[in-house]
Amino acid sequence: MKSVLEFLGFVALVQGVMGLVQEFTDWEGGLVARIAFLDDYGLFASVTLLVLACALFAAAESRKSR
Numbered sequence: 001m002k003s004v005l006e007f008l009g010f011v012a013l014v015q016g017v018m019g020l021v022q023e024f025t026d027w028e029g030g031l032v033a034r035i036a037f038l039d040d041y042g043l044f045a046s047v048t049l050l051v052l053a054c055a056l057f058a059a060a061e062s063r064k065s066r
Helices: 002-024 036-062
Strands: none
Touching: 002 036
16 A cells, blocks of 8 residues: 555656646646646646645555555
8 A cells, every 4th residue: 555655646746746847838748737627727736736745655654564
């Protein structure tokens, strides 16, 4: 379970960073750009993904490894 949480945290972190890069540059990429209802909320969605990544990493760290 710990490795699944770490993997999901990594994916959320990468997508959040890619969304922020997209907001401040003209580079296209990431999941946030491809979801239609997030068109006007790309910055907020990217920051939310970064917060989610931190929460997932914290949850993974609190789990005991077997």
